[in-house]
Amino acid sequence: MKQPPQKKDGPPVASSVAASERGVDRPVEKERKKDLPPPRMQFDDESRVDKAKRRSLLNQPEARNRVELFRHLPPHKNGSQLPYLESKFFELHEMHPSVYKVGLQYLTGDTSGGNARCIAMLQAFQEAIRDYSTPPEKTLNRDLTSKIGGFVSFLIECRPLSMSMGNAIRFLKSRIARLPLTLSESEAKAALCSDIDRFINEKIVLADKVILRHAATKIRDGDVLLTYGSSCVVEMILLYAHEIGKQFRVVVVDSRPMLEGQKQLRRLVAKGLSCTYTQLNAISYVMHEVTRVFLGASSIFSNGTVYSRVGTASVAMVAHAFHVPVLVCCEAYKFHERVQLDSICFNELGDPDAVSKVPGREDVNYLDNLTDKQKENLQLLNLKYDATPSDYISVIVTDYGMIPPTSVPVIVREYRKEYLLI
Amino acid sequence: MPDTQALVNDFLNKLKKRKIEGSQATAKQTAELLRSVISQTRVPYTNQAAALIQSVKAVGEGLIAANPVELAVGNVVRRVLHIIREEDLSLTTAAMAGLNLSAVSDDEDDVDGDNQPVLSAAAIAAASRSTLRPPSLQTLLEDVPDSAAVPHTSSSGGDSEGKSKSADKSSRSRKLKHDVIEAVNELIQDINTCHEQIAEQAVEHIHQNEVILTLGSSRTVLEFLCAAKEKKRSFRVFVAEGAPRYQGHLLAKELVTRGLQTTLITDSAIFAMISRVNMVIVGAHAVMANGGVIAPVGLNMVALAAQKHAVPFVVLAGSHKLCPLYPHHPEVLLNELRSPSELLDFGEFSDCLDFGSGIGAPLLHVVNPTFDYVPPKLVSLFITDTGGHNPSYIAEIYQLFVMSLRGEDMKFKSEIMKTNCIAGGNLVKS
Numbered sequence: 001m002k003q004p005p006q007k008k009d010g011p012p013v014a015s016s017v018a019a020s021e022r023g024v025d026r027p028v029e030k031e032r033k034k035d036l037p038p039p040r041m042q043f044d045d046e047s048r049v050d051k052a053k054r055r056s057l058l059n060q061p062e063a064r065n066r067v068e069l070f071r072h073l074p075p076h077k078n079g080s081q082l083p084y085l086e087s088k089f090f091e092l093h094e095m096h097p098s099v100y101k102v103g104l105q106y107l108t109g110d111t112s113g114g115n116a117r118c119i120a121m122l123q124a125f126q127e128a129i130r131d132y133s134t135p136p137e138k139t140l141n142r143d144l145t146s147k148i149g150g151f152v153s154f155l156i157e158c159r160p161l162s163m164s165m166g167n168a169i170r171f172l173k174s175r176i177a178r179l180p181l182t183l184s185e186s187e188a189k190a191a192l193c194s195d196i197d198r199f200i201n202e203k204i205v206l207a208d209k210v211i212l213r214h215a216a217t218k219i220r221d222g223d224v225l226l227t228y229g230s231s232c233v234v235e236m237i238l239l240y241a242h243e244i245g246k247q248f249r250v251v252v253v254d255s256r257p258m259l260e261g262q263k264q265l266r267r268l269v270a271k272g273l274s275c276t277y278t279q280l281n282a283i284s285y286v287m288h289e290v291t292r293v294f295l296g297a298s299s300i301f302s303n304g305t306v307y308s309r310v311g312t313a314s315v316a317m318v319a320h321a322f323h324v325p326v327l328v329c330c331e332a333y334k335f336h337e338r339v340q341l342d343s344i345c346f347n348e349l350g351d352p353d354a355v356s357k358v359p360g361r362e363d364v365n366y367l368d369n370l371t372d373k374q375k376e377n378l379q380l381l382n383l384k385y386d387a388t389p390s391d392y393i394s395v396i397v398t399d400y401g402m403i404p405p406t407s408v409p410v411i412v413r414e415y416r417k418e419y420l421l422i
Numbered sequence: 423m424p425d426t427q428a429l430v431n432d433f434l435n436k437l438k439k440r441k442i443e444g445s446q447a448t449a450k451q452t453a454e455l456l457r458s459v460i461s462q463t464r465v466p467y468t469n470q471a472a473a474l475i476q477s478v479k480a481v482g483e484g485l486i487a488a489n490p491v492e493l494a495v496g497n498v499v500r501r502v503l504h505i506i507r508e509e510d511l512s513l514t515t516a517a518m519a520g521l522n523l524s525a526v527s528d529d530e531d532d533v534d535g536d537n538q539p540v541l542s543a544a545a546i547a548a549a550s551r552s553t554l555r556p557p558s559l560q561t562l563l564e565d566v567p568d569s570a571a572v573p574h575t576s577s578s579g580g581d582s583e584g585k586s587k588s589a590d591k592s593s594r595s596r597k598l599k600h601d602v603i604e605a606v607n608e609l610i611q612d613i614n615t616c617h618e619q620i621a622e623q624a625v626e627h628i629h630q631n632e633v634i635l636t637l638g639s640s641r642t643v644l645e646f647l648c649a650a651k652e653k654k655r656s657f658r659v660f661v662a663e664g665a666p667r668y669q670g671h672l673l674a675k676e677l678v679t680r681g682l683q684t685t686l687i688t689d690s691a692i693f694a695m696i697s698r699v700n701m702v703i704v705g706a707h708a709v710m711a712n713g714g715v716i717a718p719v720g721l722n723m724v725a726l727a728a729q730k731h732a733v734p735f736v737v738l739a740g741s742h743k744l745c746p747l748y749p750h751h752p753e754v755l756l757n758e759l760r761s762p763s764e765l766l767d768f769g770e771f772s773d774c775l776d777f778g779s780g781i782g783a784p785l786l787h788v789v790n791p792t793f794d795y796v797p798p799k800l801v802s803l804f805i806t807d808t809g810g811h812n813p814s815y816i817a818e819i820y821q822l823f824v825m826s827l828r829g830e831d832m833k834f835k836s837e838i839m840k841t842n843c844i845a846g847g848n849l850v851k852s
Contacts, residue, residue: 067685255690256665269785278789279665279765280689281720285753285791311690314723321726343694355686366671377678379685386694
């Protein structure tokens with residue numbers, strides 16, 4: 001049971017779950033084939049897109065002026081449907097309300113960041129599992145798995161899954177599949193809920209504490225630390241190091257259109273850290289004084305490529321050019337066995353209008369009032385993620401210790417089975 | 423004189439308040455101002471060149487001090503001084519040639535003929551011929567005074583030539599100014615047409631189905647791309663917006679108006695997209711003597727990304743942007759910091775700007791530089807109005823130019839920057 005295929009069909013997933021339930025005597029070949037990540041939904045294939053549209057809850061807006069290179073990715077869903085969706089809150093039949101709520105939070109961007117989204121999703125699933133009751137003539141395993149599959153499809157429609165969420169879903173489905181058939185329904189549900197709690201606790205909360213300890217050893221007095229965007233782990237590291245009394249300065253680098261660094265800046269200054277704020281373009285200017293760069297990640301692939309907020313690759317590249325060490329802080333549950341060479345094969349598209357509008361600066365809104373002829377030649381591209389090559393990374397700080405980027409596939413291979421078996 | 427003084431003051435104010443946008447406009451206005459200064463300067467019969475040079479230098483010092491980061495001003499002043507010296511030289515040699523001198527042997531290079539108050543015509547001819555050759559190392563090292571002064575002293579001392587000489591002198595004085603002004607007009611013309619001349623070379627560099635990346639907005643780049651479009655090359659352009667001035671939005675609007683397929687991206691997506699780009703074409707603020715480029719902020723990042731992906735990085739620069747100075751610490755000394763309000767809203771962050779309790783210094787600093795320095799090894803090609811050049815060739819051009827300049831023209835006092843006069847010297851306080 002790998003990441004739910006984005007083709008959004010429930011039954012085949014359930015059947016493959018059932019198959020591997022009997023799975024001890026499955027031939028090794030099939031196991032290895034199932035280990036490959038499934039192909040993604042191909043958004044440039046007309047027939048599949050139509051099929052998906054018919055099943056979806058959200059009305060997909062017609063995307064105008066899509067950038068050719070990214071036609072294989074789903075267009076961005078903007079929050080304009082929010083009132084319509086909120087009104088449907090009490091008409092849900094298939095969907096559990098907490099999952100619906102989480103989906104809407106993703107859609108509007110209220111919940112963002114790999115850990116936050118994963119935790120929100122798992123807690124919503126916990127509630128859904130508690131309220132679940134097996135319909136007659138169905139087994140808990142198969143039915144619950146298909147229900148989870150339905151929830152996941154809805155969440156994907158709101159916003160494509162992050163890697164952390166994908167791994168968590170895989171974990172949950174494997175736990176469901178491995179439930180002994182002898183358990184009663186309430187026992188099974190309790191077991192699942194406690195498994196989810198354990199996952200969150202061990203893989204995220206405790207892992208973060210271990211990362212803090214490791215990373216704080218790399219901060220010396222007098223350092224100038226650079227951070228990009230808003231990563232919860234890096235923020236925790238900086239606050240922790242400040243608490244234990246290290247003297248350092250922080251440079252917060254921010255970029256459009258999300259400007260996430262401003263929120264982090266506010267939190268850091270509130271705790272008394274001395275900060276410098278700048279935008280990504282000025283990175284060559286500030287890099288002269290920086291001694292270490294701390295970056296967060298959404299995921300790390302098996303070839304050592306770091307998949308993280310767009311712009312991270314530029315920061316790592318400039319740091320490398322100035323011989324500044326780059327430390328990526330990432331919990332191990334976010335590692336993935338995919339490989340990726342560039343940022344185009346797999347990415348997420350954001351709201352194109354966020355590129356053309358600059359909030360708060362009326363003097364630079366040059367792109368208001370375009371004529372139709374102008375609009376048809378202009379495309380707007382808002383990428384959310386990018387892939388940083390492994391040669392720019394000095395070390396990855398995980399809960400398994402500080403590893404070089406080349407050790408990521410080792411962790412994936414050795415420790416992936418471990419959490420599936422807890 | 424009074425009205426030129428008013429003009430000069432007006433221009434100085436504009437420079438100080440950074441009212442003039444763009445090096446082309448600055449260069450043109452500087453040249454025009456110097457032209458008026460030259461035409462208004464009253465020159466004596468003797469040593470006209472020296473008088474002109476004096477007045478131009480005086481004005482030039484002030485202009486450069488008003489905006490030290492705008493290097494085009496210094497470039498134009500230097501070129502005008504060069505013009506004055508050249509015109510004077512060519513006039514002298516023409517006059518000497520007209521005096522029917524017999525050739526005498528003069529193969530020594532030394533030009534300290536000014537030790538002799540009265541010079542024979544032969545010596546004068548010899549002196550002028552030797553100044554036409556590029557200055558030898560000996561003269562440069564010994565810092566020999568202006569050899570162009572030799573004919574003057576001779577003409578002032580040599581009354582033996584008689585009436586014809588004095589008639590020559592007066593016509594020469596008028597002619598010098600006239601020639602100089604003509605040459606300055608040519609310079610202004612060159613500055614005006616630099617875009618066209620660069621754009622003419624567009625077809626050689628852009629083929630069909632290309633993808634071009636640029637950042638911010640430069641008029642040179644706009645004309646370059648449109649010229650290629652005129653010649654029916656089809657290509658796509660990725661424009662990075664260039665926060666926090668967002669000039670990329672302007673350029674994108676211009677390009678789509680002229681029918682080019684344009685995609686506007688954020689600066690953070692440059693590394694992601696550059697692997698699919700064929701060429702990066704950007705404008706520059708100034709080109710330094712080593713081939714390094716002072717460019718709008720963010721271009722160093724683009725140049726590094728282009729180098730990593732083996733994408734050619736092409737810089738378009740008019741010849742008024744070529745500066746014979748060597749950049750020392752260009753990020754700090756040749757940079758300007760702009761208002762932090764472009765990055766952060768003051769209202770939202772006013773609480774963070776309070777002074778910290780223990781240290782008594784603000785906890786939050788905001789850095790907003792205007793320019794970036796791109797080292798010459800990251801630039802693949804310079805396209806100027808004289809053609810395409812390697813960065814190392816730019817350095818070579820400077821050697822030739824520097825050799826032909828007099829030592830005292832090279833450095834203006836205000837260009838030797840002291841670090842404490844630029845606020846941007848403090849990147850972050852501790």
